[in-house]
Amino acid sequence: MNPSQFNNLETSGELLIDFGLQPVSNRFLAPDRSSKAPNFPLKLRLSKDSGLIHLAEPFPIEEMKPQYDWLTCFEPEAHLDDMVNTMINLPGINQNSKFGAYSFKDDSTLDRLRNKGYRNTWRIDPELDLGVYDKCANVETYQFSFTMNTTNAMKKKYGMADIFIIRHVVEHSYKLLEFLDAAKNLIHENGYIVWELPDCERALEMGDWTTIWEEHVFYFTSSTFKNLLLSSGFEIVHFESVPYLLENSLVAIVKLSKQFNPISVDSNELEKEIKRAYSFVENLNHRKKIIREKLEKIKKEKGSIAMFGAGHLSIAFLSIADIADLIDYVIDDNQNKKGLLMPINDLEIVGSEVLYTKDIRFCLLSLNPQNQPKVIKNHEKFISNGGTFASIFPGGDKDLLVL
Template identity: 45%
Template sequence: MKFHNLNTSVNELLDIGDQPVSNRYLLNQDDDEVQHPIVLGQCSKTGLLCLVNPLPCNKLVPKYDWITYSEPEPHLDDLVSKLLQLPGIDNDTVVAGVSFKDTSTLQRLAKFGLSTWEIKATQDLGIAENAGVESVQAHLNTKNATNIVKKNGQVDILIVRHIAEHAYDLNEFFEALKALVNSNGYIVLELPDCENSLNGCDYTMLWEEHVYYFTQETLKSTLSAQGFDLIDFTVYPYPMENSLVAVVKPSDTHSSRGIRKSHDLKAEFLRATYYARQFSPIKNQVRHYFEAAVKANGKVAFFGAGHLACTFIWSFQIHDLINVVIDDEPNKIGKFMPGSRLPIVGSHVLSDPTLKLCMLSVNPLSEHKIIEKNSAFTAAGGEFLSIFPNSARSIHKYFS
């Protein structure tokens, strides 16, 4: 099997079954929905994990214009400081971003007098102005990049935050990025670090919108294979997943296209194999845990009706043990979760005296805030726990 046009083989590791599109909230509990198998594979050359035969990207376009995703930003001031210190960067430097995810970084750089611009979805890529990254990556190809350069010229720094993991054709995507920078230009890639999720056997990591799952080593090996010279590499720590930032330049020769030494990647193959093998045992443990929780507590709710809850509930097949999914986003209330078809309700349901267990399925950064806001629930004997292995409130600590 070809690995997304990287001309190498991929070994299938894990099939978690047919999964719904997590942004397709149902208006009615019996609505039809699309499901697609989520199969995780690993590149035999670079160690990079990927989805095998991912759902076509046009099937990922949200039906609702109120769906948004945010990326971590506390590290951006430090990142900008590093970029300003790169050789050759001065007041004449021109910086561009490839999507709306780069806007806040460009704004920071503009404050230091650098000239900035951003690729326009409609004007430059021929897609809707509010298009998501699933559409941006599909149209950010060498042809469009060449036309953008004819209009705006090549840049000194190109910001590319949280989009490469969505790219269906990574070869073409990287070639487009190379076309946008001048001969001395820098490309700044930021991606989520999946190492903690892999080590903790967190299967909410798997998402139909992420085609690739990088660690520090597999990002470096992939960049090497793609003909980039690594200038700087930083890991910014966050509770759920770290942010990996690689500053690279297109290589002058093909000599850098070799792969990092095999001993660097041995741990990546072992890590991925362990992650795959643990799915079935953990699925059984999760099922037994919730069966016991229902028996002891009665009703069980989830808090956070996003893709993390969707994946956890449906991949572990525990929807019959959950009563509701809580979310205070007004647009979600009254709809039903993809896959599980569980009703989405507001946090007022926590006042139900028969509800004693609420599973947090939001980013661990937000857990304390939710618990504080809903202190009446815990005061009445309710308990908040977390679905995430790396949370201090994780249910995984109860597994044998």
């Protein structure tokens, strides 16, 4: 793999699929708004020498910044105790070691370290260290200011880290090589970086297009991320894919390679990644067609269709498949979202009481699969009244296409 190819995403590899214009998925609108949600071209490209899939042209940073300070994100954490135990047992690490971290996504990891007596910790301050003063800004903005210049200042302020933690950020990077170099700049020669990021392998294999999000520039698998690390001057100390229902989490602990030699991607692995990418498009197109046909039939037989969950997963599901016209209600019990409009088809977000006050007998679940059983349990009355819940995600027992 030659990582320098990702300096120009528009020309890296070949066009894999063009989704046309897609909305900024965090742009929830007030009913009396005077503007519409912005739309930008969304295309995926495939690097033929690595198998890595990425956006052809990321959306403008200033447009992706959330408009509300209550918008946030949640990353999987059930594995963090084990991850912390792995970290503190690395060679050279002791209770005097210095642990640095990238963002609020790492706070719970730092808490676990401090609870174990590892109290020499610090975390990047978006305002003071990155010059990001907008309280609504998130990692989509932070990554653009994470450079050699800003990390040089951090080194003077905090000192070199023995371990630097970056959870669920590298996939957002617009300038991948610069981001990797900036991370290297914060550890000493025997230090470690702990990377965590989504494992897209299962979604790609199943044609699940909800994995595509304008905030994620890169769509890594175990193979493509390992090859990126090795090609970028890292030695991999620990690597695993932690299983979760929605998507697994890749955890990689690396240190700087003492003798960096360019590597070539295993031809069998490369063939597998390229085949997976092509199959993703085929499965996606097939699944889109079947889902529209099934929802049209359900709407004809059962009437109104609701969708439970107003987030980027539901927006991707509706927009990429061009099926928002089949949805009558979008449900979300987040009080901040109620009454706002989705950035697609001006669908109003309403509370779950509509399951009982409106004539609804079919409801799609676009929540993280680990949260779906709770919703189903809370709304057993909807089911006893003749209602049906179905998941938008492939593979589970609630999969829309297996009901």
